[in-house]
Amino acid sequence: RVEKERSFFWSKPQSYHKIKMSPSCPRTNFYDHCNGEWINDPSIVIPDEYPRWGSFVVLADESLKNQIAILNQLLEKKQGLSDDQNKLALIWKASQKRFEDWKSGIGGYDDIKAELGKLKTELSSVDDDEKYLNGLGGYLARCQEYGIGAPFSFGQMPNLVDSENLVLSFSPSGLSLPSRDYYVEDKFEEKRGMFKEHLDNIVKLVGADNLQDDFTNRVFRMEMKLAQISMSPGQGRNYDQYYTITDLAGLYDTDKLKHFSGKDENYPANKVAGDASEDTDVLTDPAFKPSTGALDAMKKIVDTMVERLQLKQVLTKNYSKHYSAGPGGDAEVFKTLAFDGDYFRRVFELITRKANRRDFIAYLQYKIIKTGSGFCTKALNEEFFDLYSRKFSGQKEQKTNEKRSVALINEWVGELLGKIYVAKHFPPEDKEYMKTMVDMIIKSLHSDLEHPGHWLTEKTRESALKKLNSFTVKIGYPDKWTNYDKLLLSEGDSLFTMQKKVNAFEHETEFLERLNSPKDKTKWEMTPQTVNAYFHPLHNEIVFPAAILQPPFFHRSLDQAQFDVAVAEGLNPDDVLLALNLGACGAVISHEISHGYDDQGRKFDHQGNMNDWWTEEDAAAFAKQEALMIKQAETYEYKDSSGKIHKMNGKLCMGENLADIGGLALAVKALVTKVGKNTELFKVFFKAWNVIYRSKETEDFAVNALTTDPHAPPSFRGNLVKNVDHFHSAFDVKEQDPMFIPKDQRVQMWGLN
Structure with missing residues (x-):
C-alpha cells in the first residue's frame, strides 16, 4: 500500500453518528438488516420540507446549508464584490425580497x-x-x-x-x-x-x-x-x-x-x-x-x-x-x-x-x-407547490426561503456559486484520492475484459477495451468555468425580469452559439455542489461532483463510518477503510463506468458515437442477462395505503439496475485484487453499499418514482448484492434463505475474471 494513502486516510478524523445494524438476519433481507434500525426509528422522520430522507438527501441538505453560509458571508462584504459575486448577490437579494414582499402582502400578476x-x-x-x-x-x-x-x-x-x-x-x-x-x-x-x-x-x-x-x-x-x-x-x-x-x-x-x-x-x-x-x-x-x-x-x-x-x-x-x-x-x-x-x-x-x-x-x-x-404572489406559488410537490410527491411544506433562493441561484448561475463552494469545501487531496479509486476500478474492468475466458467474444472485448481506454474522468469541478459576462442583471430587477434575462442568456450562449460547433469537452452538466454523479454516453465520460465526496459515500477515516466497523484482529485498518470506501464511492464509480456497457450505453462506441459494436452472439448473451434482470425487477411490488399495487417497470429501470450490479461486481473485484479474499472485509463492503441507499419516502413520492424514475427503489438497489457470489460466501447464504439466488439466475456480466 502507498504510504501517502495511509497518511491521508487518517487525516481530518471526524466521528459520525453510528446506526446499529438490525438484528434481523442478513440472509433474509440484507437491506433491512443494514437499515432497518434506522428506518424503524420513530425519532428519525422525514422533514416536512422533503418528500424523502436518507443518505443522498441528508448530504444534499448539508450542501445547501454550506451554500447559504457562503452567500451570507458574501453579502456581508458591502464593497469590493467582483462582477460574478455581484450577480450572486443580486439574485439572492431579489429572491429574499420576494419572500419579504409576500409576507407583507405585496405581489401581483x-x-x-x-x-x-x-x-x-x-x-x-x-x-x-x-x-x-x-x-x-x-x-x-x-x-x-x-x-x-x-x-x-x-x-x-x-x-x-x-x-x-x-x-x-x-x-x-x-x-x-x-x-x-x-x-x-x-x-x-x-x-x-x-x-x-x-x-x-x-x-x-x-x-x-x-x-x-x-x-x-x-x-x-x-x-x-x-x-x-x-x-x-x-x-x-x-x-x-x-x-x-x-x-x-x-x-x-x-x-x-x-x-x-x-x-x-x-x-x-x-x-x-x-x-x-x-x-x-x-x-x-x-x-x-x-x-x-x-x-x-x-x-x-x-x-x-x-x-x-x-x-x-x-x-x-x-x-x-x-x-x-x-x-x-x-x-x-x-x-x-x-x-x-x-x-x-x-x-x-x-x-x-x-x-x-x-x-x-x-x-x-x-x-x-x-x-x-x-x-x-405567495398564493400562486403555494398553489403550484400544493399540486406538484405536496400532492404528487408528499412534501408537506416548502423549503426555507434561504434554501429556495439557493435553488434559484443553482438553476440560473450554479457554477458561479460552485467556484466558491469548491474553494471552501473540496480539498485537493480528495480529488487525488478519487483519481486513485477510479484508477483501481478501471484496472478491475480492464483485467476482466482482457481475460481469455470472458463471456464476450474477442472482437467485442477489443471494442469494449477501446471504449474503456477512452473514458474521460472528471472529479470535483470543471477545469473551465462557465462565463456569465453576457448576463446583465441590474439592481432593482424583479425576479420575473431576471428569469427572462437568464433564459435569454441561456438561449444565446447555450443554444444559438453552440449550434454547428465542436462540442466543448470541458462542459459539466452538474454543478460541483450537487450530490450526484453521471455517465454521459455521447461524451464517454464519468463525472463526480465535489459534494458527493462526503460520508457515507466517501470516508477519510474509519471514524467517519456511519455504522460500526470493527477492525478484526489481524486486519489492517487501511484495508478496512478501503473496503468501506470501495463499497460506497467505489461502487458508485464503477456504477457510472458500467453505464458505458448497460442496455443503452453499450450502443455507443469509444468516441461517443451511436454504433453497434457487438457481435450477434454477444448481443444475444447480453439479452439473456437482461431477461434475468427483468425477472428480478418484476418481483418488486409497492402497496399504497388504498391497497393499490404499484410494480417496478423492469425496462425503465434496466440501465440503472445493470449499472448497480456491474458497480458492485467491479468494486468488489478491485477489493480482492488489492487485499485478497476476506470475509470480514466483504461484510464491510456490502454494508457500505446498503448504507448509501438508506432512505424513507412518502407514499406519493414512492409511487411517482416507480412510474417515472429509471432508478429502482432503495431497498431493491440495496438487495442487488444477492447477484454477487462474494455476498453469498461472506454471509453463508443457503438455498432456503430469501436472499439466495441460484447461480444461473444471478445477473453477472462484469468482474468475473
Missing part, C-alpha cells in the same frame, strides 16, 4: 398578464388560418427563447453518429404531469382530479377574464391528447430506434421520420372522451397519416419559428466559423436530429384543427402562468 397579452396579440384570430398559423409560429419561437413550456422545441446536442459536433435537434416536450402514465392509467384517476382542481384554482387566482373560457377543461383536454401521442418513460429509453438525421426541410417529410415501433401499441388502448371524438383518428390509429392541411400548417409554423429565431442565419454563420470545409450544402449546414416522428405526424394535426385551437391557447396560457408561478 402584472408580469403574467403582460405575457398573456403578448400571446393574445399573436393569436388574435383563431378562425383565420393564415393569422393563426403565423401567430402560433411566432409565439412558439418566443416560448423557445424565454423558456415557456410548449409541445415541442428546438435544442442542440452532439450528433448521435458524429458526437464531436453539435447539431440542431427537434423534440417533443411540454407535458405538465410527471409522465404519460399519469394521464392514461386508471390508478392515477385521483391525481388527474387534483390537476383539474388545480386548474380551477388558477382561474380564481389569475382571473377568468385573463384566460380562455372553460379554461380547466380546455387545458386538461389538450394535455390529455398530447400525453396520448407521447411515449411512456420506459419507451423513451429506446432513443436509438426513434431518431432521424435530417435537415430543416426534411422535418416536413414526416413519413421518413423514425419512431419506436413499440409505441404503436399505445393507440388502441387510448380512451377518447366525447369532447375529443373529432380527434379519434389521431389518438387511436397506429397507422395515422397527417392530412395535407396539417403538413402545410406544420411547415408554416416551423418556418415561422426558424425565421423568428434566425436559425438559418445562425447555423450558416457558425458552420462557416467552425468548419474550414466552407459553407457546405443544406444537408450539412441545416442538419437536424428529429426525435419520435410519430409524435410530429400527429401533434400538428391536433394543435391546428379549428376545434382545438382555443384549447391550445388555454394550454399555452397555463404554461405562461406555470413559468412565472414562483415570482408573482
